[in-house]
Amino acid sequence: MLLGRLYGRTAPAEVVGQAAAVKTVAAVVRQTVENGEGNSVIVVGPRGTGKTAVVRQALAAAGGIGKHHVVRLSGFVHTNDGIALRDIARQLLAAQDVAGAAGTFAEALAYVLGVLRAADGGVAPVVFVLEEFDQLAQHPKQVLLYTLFDMAQRAQTPVCVVGVTARIDVVDLLEKRVKSRFSHRLVHVHGVESLEAFTDIARTALRIESESRYARQFRQRVDEILTTPEVAAHVAAVYEMDKDARQLLQLFAPAAGRLTVAEPLLCLEHVQRTIAHEATSGKMRVVGGISLLELCLVMAMHSLVRGGSCRYNFEMVYDEYKQFMSRHVLAATGGGAMKIYKKPVALKAMEALVALEVVRPVGAAGARAPKEYRMVQLMLEPAQVLALMADRVDVPVVIRRWAQQ
Amino acid sequence: MSNISASLTNKFPGRGEQIEHLLSLLGEESDPTPQCIFIYGPTATGKTSVTRELFTKYDSAGQHYAFINSIECFTQRLLFERVLNSWAGHVPGVENRFANYARCDNLVDFVNCVRDLLHGKQEKTHYIIIDQAERLRDRGPMLLTSLLRLSELSDVNVAVVLISNVVWDKFRPRHGGAFDPVLVFFSCYTKQQVLEIIERDCPAGEPAKFFLTFVDAIYEVFHRNCADLNELRHLVAMLYPKFVQPVFEKQANRSEFTRLFKLCQPYFSAASERLYLREISTTEWQKYSAISSAKTAPEDVTMSIHQMAENNEGLDLPYYTKFLLIAAFLASYNPSRLDAQYFARGKGPNKRRTKVFTQDSLGGKDRQQLLGPKAFGIERMLAIFYSIIAEPADSSVDVQIQIASLVTLRLLSKVSAGDRLDGIKCKCNVSFETIRGISRSVRFEIDRFLYDFT
Numbered sequence: 025m026l027l028g029r030l031y032g033r034t035a036p037a038e039v040v041g042q043a044a045a046v047k048t049v050a051a052v053v054r055q056t057v058e059n060g061e062g063n064s065v066i067v068v069g070p071r072g073t074g075k076t077a078v079v080r081q082a083l084a085a086a087g088g089i090g091k092h093h094v095v096r097l098s099g100f101v102h103t104n105d106g107i108a109l110r111d112i113a114r115q116l117l118a119a120q121d122v123a124g125a126a127g128t129f130a131e132a133l134a135y136v137l138g139v140l141r142a143a144d145g146g147v148a149p150v151v152f153v154l155e156e157f158d159q160l161a162q163h164p165k166q167v168l169l170y171t172l173f174d175m176a177q178r179a180q181t182p183v184c185v186v187g188v189t190a191r192i193d194v195v196d197l198l199e200k201r202v203k204s205r206f207s208h209r210l211v212h213v214h215g216v217e218s219l220e221a222f223t224d225i226a227r228t229a230l231r232i233e234s235e236s237r238y239a240r241q242f243r244q245r246v247d248e249i250l251t252t253p254e255v256a257a258h259v260a261a262v263y264e265m266d267k268d269a270r271q272l273l274q275l276f277a278p279a280a281g282r283l284t285v286a287e288p289l290l291c292l293e294h295v296q297r298t299i300a301h302e303a304t305s306g307k308m309r310v311v312g313g314i315s316l317l318e319l320c321l322v323m324a325m326h327s328l329v330r331g332g333s334c335r336y337n338f339e340m341v342y343d344e345y346k347q348f349m350s351r352h353v354l355a356a357t358g359g360g361a362m363k364i365y366k367k368p369v370a371l372k373a374m375e376a377l378v379a380l381e382v383v384r385p386v387g388a389a390g391a392r393a394p395k396e397y398r399m400v401q402l403m404l405e406p407a408q409v410l411a412l413m414a415d416r417v418d419v420p421v422v423i424r425r426w427a428q429q
Numbered sequence: 430m431s432n433i434s435a436s437l438t439n440k441f442p443g444r445g446e447q448i449e450h451l452l453s454l455l456g457e458e459s460d461p462t463p464q465c466i467f468i469y470g471p472t473a474t475g476k477t478s479v480t481r482e483l484f485t486k487y488d489s490a491g492q493h494y495a496f497i498n499s500i501e502c503f504t505q506r507l508l509f510e511r512v513l514n515s516w517a518g519h520v521p522g523v524e525n526r527f528a529n530y531a532r533c534d535n536l537v538d539f540v541n542c543v544r545d546l547l548h549g550k551q552e553k554t555h556y557i558i559i560d561q562a563e564r565l566r567d568r569g570p571m572l573l574t575s576l577l578r579l580s581e582l583s584d585v586n587v588a589v590v591l592i593s594n595v596v597w598d599k600f601r602p603r604h605g606g607a608f609d610p611v612l613v614f615f616s617c618y619t620k621q622q623v624l625e626i627i628e629r630d631c632p633a634g635e636p637a638k639f640f641l642t643f644v645d646a647i648y649e650v651f652h653r654n655c656a657d658l659n660e661l662r663h664l665v666a667m668l669y670p671k672f673v674q675p676v677f678e679k680q681a682n683r684s685e686f687t688r689l690f691k692l693c694q695p696y697f698s699a700a701s702e703r704l705y706l707r708e709i710s711t712t713e714w715q716k717y718s719a720i721s722s723a724k725t726a727p728e729d730v731t732m733s734i735h736q737m738a739e740n741n742e743g744l745d746l747p748y749y750t751k752f753l754l755i756a757a758f759l760a761s762y763n764p765s766r767l768d769a770q771y772f773a774r775g776k777g778p779n780k781r782r783t784k785v786f787t788q789d790s791l792g793g794k795d796r797q798q799l800l801g802p803k804a805f806g807i808e809r810m811l812a813i814f815y816s817i818i819a820e821p822a823d824s825s826v827d828v829q830i831q832i833a834s835l836v837t838l839r840l841l842s843k844v845s846a847g848d849r850l851d852g853i854k855c856k857c858n859v860s861f862e863t864i865r866g867i868s869r870s871v872r873f874e875i876d877r878f879l880y881d882f883t
Contacts, residue, residue: 306596313471313617315656397801
């Protein structure tokens with residue numbers, strides 16, 4: 025149960041500090057359901073602040089009042105209006121085909137609602153929940169949104185449109201005719217205001233609701249972990265970065281996953297390990313595994329960048345590599361320690377780098393040129409290259425010096 | 430749970446940490462799971478095989494996970510239908526006329542199908558495992574986001590496992606909305622682990638310790654340019670028979686390592702690079718290397734290896750066509766302003782100045798040799814062609830047809846529009862090494878005519 029909450033599978037019991045937003049949305053929905061008014065509202069707020077949870081609670085609050093239908097659409101899956109319409113029909117009528125209702129979108133939707141009314145024998149309000157509202161607004165001509173808002177305004181069929189989006193400027197995305205039909209009721213959902221409240225989210229999620237001795241022990245351990253300076257610092261860092269509660273909760277998930285009967289309390293060590301993992305960037309970990317030749321090529325690109333060229337092809341990189349090797353390495357070691365690899369071998373190494381997306385092709389024009397001449401760019405910062413050098417133990421001294429020049 | 434972990438750790442040396450992490454994420458059957466697990470790491474670190482094995486052990490009925498390779502499923506529809514098939518235990522065959530479980534053209538259909546299929550089967554998590562997940566990014570902008578949110582969209586207990594060697598940062602869609610998955614990193618193998626893994630490839634009947642010494646030597650030679658375990662295994666499998674051959678031919682015994690290495694030295698120096706680059710294919714190698722045993726002289730061995738790689742050169746062009754190709758190469762890499770200097774006929778060949786360029790006059794990293802071939806007009810190439818051939822060409826040589834055939838051979842590539850008949854522009858696709866070989870075969874000193882080459 026704890027894990028479910030940490031992974032975001034089950035909704036938290038209450039949304040912390042969003043009571044006002046829930047109340048507003050619930051009131052709007054209730055007006056439609058109870059009085060048969062048309063309404064529209066958009067819930068705006070950054071990602072991970074509980075917009076969906078707010079809408080879900082508002083709907084649940086309205087659920088007990090009267091008979092109504094809920095249609096859920098999401099900008100991610102309903103990528104065009106035709107698909108959206110078919111899904112609306114499917115959600116409302118379960119089985120019928122809309123192919124019979126040819127004509128414009130509005131006619132088709134009216135037909136669907138007409139069929140619905142006939143089936144119900146009354147006027148049942150419909151609540152449309154539009155997740156990722158901004159994506160729906162990208163559809164050509166915004167037919168779906170226009171029709172829905174228009175219906176909400178004309179109030180023949182009681183319709184309530186609840187949009188959910190992360191974009192603050194969502195109203196500006198709407199066309200003029202769509203905008204004029206929107207009620208301009210925006211509900212803002214804010215993130216938590218303070219670090220204490222943010223920590224409280226974690227505490228709530230990790231709470232076990234009972235009064236047994238175990239629960240008390242558990243709560244004590246959670247408090248202990250949250251006040252450890254290391255953990256507290258990380259929580260503060262997450263808070264300052266993006267205030268995303270999901271990211272915070274993920275921190276504790278591995279530790280919670282390892283709970284067993286034998287070891288029923290959260291272990292500080294697991295949490296610390298997760299923090300350490302978060303701290304190193306994934307790119308550096310992947311790049312840490314490349315071979316020495318690949319590293320040399322990265323170095324060659326690095327020195328090209330220092331030389332002032334920001335795009336280069338394999339031939340240039342290989343030339344730079346060869347130049348350096350013959351000038352410094354062979355002179356210093358007499359050719360014994362390192363050899364210059366042939367061009368095809370180096371090309372294979374280069375391709376491995378491209379596959380890891382450490383090196384990225386630039387410019388569309390070069391796509392038809394032979395592989396050696398395609399322009400590429402190194403996707404590592406100079407500091408990252410240096411850090412990479414420092415991390416590896418098997419790098420010869422000459423190469424190390426090359427990096428520091 | 431613990432016996433799965435034990436048997437897997439046994440099978441995959443050095444992956445204990447990752448296996449334990451994955452198992453703790455999956456948990457017991459009824460436990461909630463993360464919505465998305467992202468497995469990443471360099472190539473050949475056992476990501477796919479560990480995951481596949483783990484899921485076969487974890488869910489032996491095979492009804493709760495779908496293993497998808499996203500190269501194989503190159504459209505959304507294939508991917509969706511494959512997932513549904515394996516969840517429903519549906520196998521397309523003769524009796525159902527090779528039909529899929531359901532037809533899904535788009536995401537909405539898929540979400541609905543998933544909802545219908547899994548409704549009421551909530552207690553166990555269903556998994557979608559996608560290998561080579563980096564390809565998902567070019568399957569439509571919304572696919573990845575929607576897959577990550579699948580359980581939210583369809584209200585059923587679904588989890589997605591992505592496997593890739595590209596880091597998560599490159600997956601984040603531009604429009605946002607894909608929250609971060611749980612990351613599992615597969616690190617590179619250490620030398621010890623590499624040896625332990627390759628030891629399992631030891632051919633039957635060979636002493637393991639002897640084999641290991643050989644593997645160790647190969648590792649020391651190759652680990653600097655190749656970190657890929659599979660490549661190392663390939664090399665070991667190819668070279669080991671040669672290494673032990675003297676033992677069977679009674680030339681040396683197993684304790685004389687240095688002598689054995691000396692005996693197969695020609696193979697190591699000549700063949701290993703070609704094998705690594707796959708210039709010699711596996712079958713070719715096995716077929717021809719039997720001919721030359723260690724008894725033959727080392728020079729012969731080197732010769733035969735060279736022949737093996739070079740007999741498929743395939744650039745056996747007619748005499749004048751070779752000159753055409755050389756002319757194209759010169760036109761591609763030389764600046765046109767120097768054409769008069771290099772090729773002007775009237776002043777006589779001895780006045781043809783071949784200026785010696787100092788290092789300063791070279792274009793640095795922007796010289797044409799490094800920038801690649803540039804486009805040239807066909808007329809310019811013809812002018813160069815007529816200037817470099819020794820005697821005037823026979824009128825019967827239809828130059829235009831030769832040009833066309835060079836274009837079909839892809840030695841030249843046309844850059845002007847396909848329907849243009851005059852002012853055609855081309856590029857020369859041949860590398861410097863090849864053109865040098867060609868000009869040697871027609872006794873043409875190409876180095877004298879090239880500007881700014883090293």
